[in-house]
Amino acid sequence: MHTLEQLRAGALAGARHLKLACGLRDFPREIFELADTLEILDLAGNELTTLPDDLSRLTRLRVLFCSGNPFEVLPEVLGRCPALQMIGFKSCRLHTVPDAALPPTLRWLILTDNRIETLPAGIGRCTGLRKLALAGNRLTALPPEMAACTSLELLRIAANRIAAFPDWLLDLPRLAWLAYAGNPFCATLDAAWQAEAHTRPVPWVALATDGVLGEGASGVIHRAAWSAPEGARAVAVKLFKGEVTSDGLPASERAACVGAGSHPQLIPVLGEVTGHPADTAGLVMALIDPAFRSLAGPPSLDTCTRDVYPADARFTPATALAIARGIAAAAAHLHQRGIVHGDLYAHNILHDGEGRVFLGDFGAASFVSPADPARARRLEQMEVRAFGCLLEELAERTAPGVLCDGLAALAARCLGAVPALRPGFDEIVRHLDGLAVAA
Structure with a gap:
């Protein structure tokens, strides 16, 4: 975090990254003194409603965050910024996105939690767009011109007013990676899942929290002691924040977690919190051995859609195969039950270093009706591409040999440019079993 005083005193000369959150109502003109070096500008959490018409003087600016400011219109000057690739205007008051506001260099656009009813047809010109977050708006449809956005890899359209699945x-x-729950076209299905997602009630008074294990967009996970009638046990308790996240709605996540049922590679749900003093929804889950850790970190500003692994991450062929097989089996199980995970990523996988894994984080989960097998198949083939990315990442970090070559070859099939030609998860599991036998 920087200060306005530092900026005005010239103490930030040569800065590539500037972050100011000090109640700004006007854009500080002193920022232009950094035009030769500034690449990332974070003005989130201020009181800005406009940006200067000459913002394009920041010729090296790649990333702009303005989330939490009361903008009502996405500034058109953004479209004239020659190097701008990532734009974040989450939780503003946006109702209008002008055609001119979208720069041709755009890769990543975050407009979550606003009041946007329509997107401009010009978004189809953003052929390099890879990541688009639109959850929690008032969209009734997506412009058909978006079909030209052939680089698009991640899309969040949950919690909108979209009448028909595009x-x-x-x-x-x-x-x-797609999240679409919470729209009128799937309202009946969503409601059925939420109504049928029954699990054991766990009174809040029977839980004694003892520290935070982690926090995500949708909630906070606490370590807790559960005084259950059959005996005390250590558990994890996820308390939902109850608001729209970048992925979607906590209610959909809860329904998917419970509805997923039992599987060796899914963290068991033991019950649902009742009687919380703030009426907060929560799930009680099995406490995972601390030997398990995240397989990778989430994407960075530079990688955009691909996870970031530790520089020294390496896997034996047997471990890589076990990870891949476990996650493929979990994904097959979910799709058989009509659940699209929506965020099948290495950073949502816990592993113990020896091939044992758990697939977590259902914040982007959506549902598909068994009465629509054609769409269910196509959604599965879409998610197979996410699995292909994981396979590719594992193969890149696995010792050369027959198994590594087999993983890479399967990754190529999963990443195929024609979705209809990709294998399903059941076939992938059988293929991985065959690799294990051949090895």
């Missing part, structure tokens, strides 16, 4: 999305050759 089936052309599933023809996009690189789309791998």
Whole structure:
């Protein structure tokens, strides 16, 4: 975090990254003194409603965050910024996105939690767009021109007012991570899942929390002692924040966690919190051995859609195969039950270093009706591409040999540009079992 005083005193000369959150109502003109070096500008959490018409003087600016400011219109000057690739205007008051506001260099656009009813047709010109977050708006449809966004890999359209599923999305050759729950076209299905997601009630008074294990967009996970009638046990308790996240709605996550049922590679749900003093929803889950850790970190500003692994991350062929097989089996189980995970990423996988894994984080989960097998198949083939990314990452970090070559070859099939030609998860599991036998 920087200060306005530092900026005005010239103490930030040569800065590549500037972050100011000090109640700004006007754009500080002193920022232009950094035009020769500034690449990342974070003005989130201020009181800005406009940006200067000459913002394009920041010719090296790649990333701009303005989330939490009361903008009502996405500034058109953004479209004239020659190097701008990432734009974040989450939780503003946006109702209008002008055509001119979208720069041709755009890769990553975050407009979550606003009041946007329509997107401009010009978004179809953003052919390098890879990541688009639109959850929690008032969209009734997506412009068909978006079909030209063939680089799009991650899309969040949950919690909008979209009347019909845009089936052309599933023809996009690189789309791998999609969240769409909470729209009118799936309202009946969502409601059924939420109503049928029954699990054991756990009174809040029977839980004694003892520290935070982690926090995500949708909630906080606490370590807790559960005084259950059959005996005390250590558990994890996830308390939901109850608001729209970048992925979607906590209610959908809860329904998916419970509805997923039992599987060796899914963290068991033991019950649901009742009687919380703030009426907060929560789930009681099995406490995972601390030997398990995240397989990778989430994508960075530079990698955009691909996870960041530790520099020294390496896997034996047997470990890589076990990880891949476990996650493929979990994904097959979910799709058999009508659940699209939506965020099948290494950073949502816990592993113990020896091949044992758990797939977590259902914040982007959506549901598909068994009465619509054609769409269910296409959604599965979309998610197979996400699995292909994981396979590719594992193969890159695995010792050369027959197994590594087999993983790479399977990754190529899963990443195929024609979604309809990709294998399903059941076939992938059988293929991985065959690799294990051959090894």
